[in-house]
Amino acid sequence: MTTTRLTRYDRSMLRLMNDRRARPLYATAPRRRLVVGAHLALSAAIGALVAYSGLGAGEPVWPFVAVAVLLLPWMVATGAINAATRGLLELRERALDERQSAERSRVRARAHRATTLLLAAIAVVLLVAGAAGGKALTVYAAPVVVAVLAVHWLMPLWVAGLTVQDEPADSDGLTA
Amino acid sequence: MSEHVHNRLAVVRTERKVSRQHLAEAVGVHYQTIGYIERGQYNPSLDLALKIAKFFGLPVEALFSLEPFRPLTDEIYGRKTS
Numbered sequence: 724m725t726t727t728r729l730t731r732y733d734r735s736m737l738r739l740m741n742d743r744r745a746r747p748l749y750a751t752a753p754r755r756r757l758v759v760g761a762h763l764a765l766s767a768a769i770g771a772l773v774a775y776s777g778l779g780a781g782e783p784v785w786p787f788v789a790v791a792v793l794l795l796p797w798m799v800a801t802g803a804i805n806a807a808t809r810g811l812l813e814l815r816e817r818a819l820d821e822r823q824s825a826e827r828s829r830v831r832a833r834a835h836r837a838t839t840l841l842l843a844a845i846a847v848v849l850l851v852a853g854a855a856g857g858k859a860l861t862v863y864a865a866p867v868v869v870a871v872l873a874v875h876w877l878m879p880l881w882v883a884g885l886t887v888q889d890e891p892a893d894s895d896g897l898t899a
Numbered sequence: 900m901s902e903h904v905h906n907r908l909a910v911v912r913t914e915r916k917v918s919r920q921h922l923a924e925a926v927g928v929h930y931q932t933i934g935y936i937e938r939g940q941y942n943p944s945l946d947l948a949l950k951i952a953k954f955f956g957l958p959v960e961a962l963f964s965l966e967p968f969r970p971l972t973d974e975i976y977g978r979k980t981s
Contacts, residue, residue, distance in 0.1 A: 809929065820928035822941050891919075891934025 733818045740810025749807035752889065758807070759884040762800035762877075769793050770873055774866035804884040811883050830886060834879040841874060902942070906963045909937040910971065911955055926950040 729737070749755045772786040772793075805813050811827050819827065845867060853860040912922060912933075923930035926947060935941035943951065943963075952959040 809931065820932050821944050821947060822932040822935060823929060888935075888940065891931060891938055 728817050733815055736810060736814055737818050740805060740814060742806065745803055745806055748803045749884075750890075755804075755807055755884055755887065758800055758803045759881050762797065762804060762884070763881060765793055765797040765800060766873060766877055769797060770866075770870050773869065777866055777869070801880070804880055808883045808887045811887075812879055830879055830883045833886070834882045837882065838875055838878045841878075842871060845871070902965070903939060904942045904963055904965060905967050906936060906939070907968050907971075908933070908951065908962055911957070911962060912937075915955065922951070922954065925954050 747754075749758055769790050772790050776783075776786040805811075809823070811819075811823060811830065814823075816824065849860055849863065849867065912919070919930045919933040923933050927950070928947065932941065932943075936943055948959050948963050952962050955962065
């Protein structure tokens with residue numbers, strides 16, 4: 724992390740991601756797991772509502788109202804995970820130090836493996852359903868592609884939120 | 900592949916009354932990184948280890964070692980380890 728090359732945007736993001744006001748939300752590993760779980764559930768609910776509208780099976784307005792309502796807690800959870808990881812995935816590379824850069828690479832590698840496994844499972848299910856004579860391949864293609872995109876986008880955030888370690892305690896009495 | 904590098908950073912930092920924040924700003928890292936190094940959860944690069952050693956005005960081997968450090972009192976008072 725070389726502060727001389729940081730832009731005003733980098734510095735403001737750095738301050739934002741190191742803001743500790745919401746610390747009680749993510750101070751311990753069980754709380755972080757809870758926040759990641761809530762984020763996952765909210766993402767799935769939002770995705771399901773969008774897919775429901777996309778398939779033309781629902782009323783035209785209420786799914787969008789429900790999505791708008793769910794987006795608020797979703798954004799709070801996203802912010803909490805980003806704050807817990809100190810902006811590991813949000814900050815630009817130049818705003819990270821060597822440990823954070825290495826951690827970001829580890830998180831992305833794990834997320835890539837997890838997404839690959841998930842995609843493989845989805846592909847198998849769709850192919851089996853297609854081979855069984857159903858219309859799954861054509862009917863669910865669009866929602867599945869959207870879901871895949873969302874998972875591809877959010878998996879690193881979930882992995883980062885689950886793997887972040889507790890803050891080192893400053894046992895020597897000096898200010899951190 | 901993760902070789903454990905022992906360090907006595909916490910002892911030296913406390914003895915010099917330097918906060919993690921101050922040390923982190925001086926060597927250009929996040930203050931959590933100093934905590935992770937102290938807890939042995941992160942091995943610094945050679946570049947960072949040299950910067951930390953330079954900050955304290957010590958040779959790098961005074962702070963980092965592949966072998967566990969002897970207690971400082973043993974080194975000062977010359978007690979032999981059994």
